[in-house]
Amino acid sequence: MAERTFHADYSLSPTQVGLAGRFARIVAKAKAEGRDALTEVEGLAMLEAMGVAAPRHHFVASSAAYAALAQTAPGAKAPEGSASLLFEGPRAVVKVISPDILHKTEAGGVAIVANETQAILEAIRLMETRFTDFAVEGYTINEFVQFEPRLGHEMIFGYRFAPDFGPVVSFGPGGIFTEFLAGSFKPGSANLCFSPRTATRDTVREALEGSVVHGLVSAGLRNTKPSISGEELVDALMKFLEASEALAASGVSEFEVNPMVIRKYLGMASRLVALDCLVKLKDFASIGLTSTIEAMPHNADQDSRPVENIGRILEPASAAIIGVSEKGMNNGRIILRNLLENGFDPARIYIVKPGASSIDGCRCVPDIAQLPEKVDLFVL
Numbered sequence: 001m002a003e004r005t006f007h008a009d010y011s012l013s014p015t016q017v018g019l020a021g022r023f024a025r026i027v028a029k030a031k032a033e034g035r036d037a038l039t040e041v042e043g044l045a046m047l048e049a050m051g052v053a054a055p056r057h058h059f060v061a062s063s064a065a066y067a068a069l070a071q072t073a074p075g076a077k078a079p080e081g082s083a084s085l086l087f088e089g090p091r092a093v094v095k096v097i098s099p100d101i102l103h104k105t106e107a108g109g110v111a112i113v114a115n116e117t118q119a120i121l122e123a124i125r126l127m128e129t130r131f132t133d134f135a136v137e138g139y140t141i142n143e144f145v146q147f148e149p150r151l152g153h154e155m156i157f158g159y160r161f162a163p164d165f166g167p168v169v170s171f172g173p174g175g176i177f178t179e180f181l182a183g184s185f186k187p188g189s190a191n192l193c194f195s196p197r198t199a200t201r202d203t204v205r206e207a208l209e210g211s212v213v214h215g216l217v218s219a220g221l222r223n224t225k226p227s228i229s230g231e232e233l234v235d236a237l238m239k240f241l242e243a244s245e246a247l248a249a250s251g252v253s254e255f256e257v258n259p260m261v262i263r264k265y266l267g268m269a270s271r272l273v274a275l276d277c278l279v280k281l282k283d284f285a286s287i288g289l290t291s292t293i294e295a296m297p298h299n300a301d302q303d304s305r306p307v308e309n310i311g312r313i314l315e316p317a318s319a320a321i322i323g324v325s326e327k328g329m330n331n332g333r334i335i336l337r338n339l340l341e342n343g344f345d346p347a348r349i350y351i352v353k354p355g356a357s358s359i360d361g362c363r364c365v366p367d368i369a370q371l372p373e374k375v376d377l378f379v380l
Contacts, residue, residue: 010296011295012245012246012294016246017293019049019243019246020249020293024250024251024293026045027042027250027281031251036280036281036282037279037280038281039099043277043278044057044277047277049243050239050243051239053271053272053273053274054275056143057140057141057142057143058140058141060140062124066120066121069086070117070121087143089146090114090144091113091115092112092141093110093113093143094110094120094123094124094127094141095139095140096110096127096136096139097139098134098137101134102278109131111127148264150216151173151216152212152216153261154175154258154261155259155261156171156256156258156260157169157256157274158258159243159244159252159255160254160255161247161253161282166245166248166298168195169195169237170192170194171194172211173212174260196242196244199241204234204241208230208233208234208237214230217262218232228262228270232269245296248296249293249297252280252282255277255279255280256278258276258277260275312376316376317376318348318377319348319375319378321335321349321351322351322352324359326353326359336349336351336362340360340362346360346361347363349363351364352364352365352367354366
């Protein structure tokens, strides 16, 4: 009987197509310029399209442009005045915006200063001097978001397009200690990965409830109240999952928010806020994938693969082994023992070994042609 084939549906829903179109308009300038990454301003526009909160910000092309903006801000004083008044708070964050500077903190492209016109102006002027050799588009003056620098209060939300698996969304502890923390917890409890094709709100919630971050910020440790509700975490992950296929269709290969922090509001529920993001692009056609704005990138040659048979690879019911020693504990014998110890049916394990009748209760055959069935697993 001929094997059935599986044809995947890569098409996007009308809502996803609309979102993909919005993403495509945001990334169009970067693609036209041959860039493989977005600037932070473009990344913030992507976050806004996804419905993910970020600090308020103002973009200016230069220190002179900021001085003019400061003069026209409601209630603002002259550039040398005492307050910027672009937004409330004692501090502001100044960032350089350049396609050549993706990791701004390491390059000296981020400054936390007093939320005063003169301090902000001086920070921009310093960066203008520091980055004269870079293609600088401008600077952002950002609202400073106060959060508690406690374990679990900085998270990483990520998206990546894997040619073999499609869009994958990840979640885990964030900040500068991301890799250290992820390697220090029990496997499966720190970093979580989801596919938009299999994840549901219920499965996301279940996975989160077993994670370290959820335990730290949503479960309520001894004598403490939860910092944020578990449903808020679920909401945030669902936004990434719901956008992931549209991101792929628009040519986004990676999208990382690190850190996503918990911002507390007086008399209001806490919210997640994205403090920084990194967005990378990929010409999927260059790696042999078919891609349109209405469908996820995919390898058309793989559409007819008998995917329904993958269970026989992952959970084989029969096996044959060549190279099992009758007397010693060689690699073949170790593999045989491992199969048996893990509950494999000895009646469906066959050992190719001329002159032997059985080893460890498993039938031996003189050659491959004498195997009584087509096995799922063959070990050579």
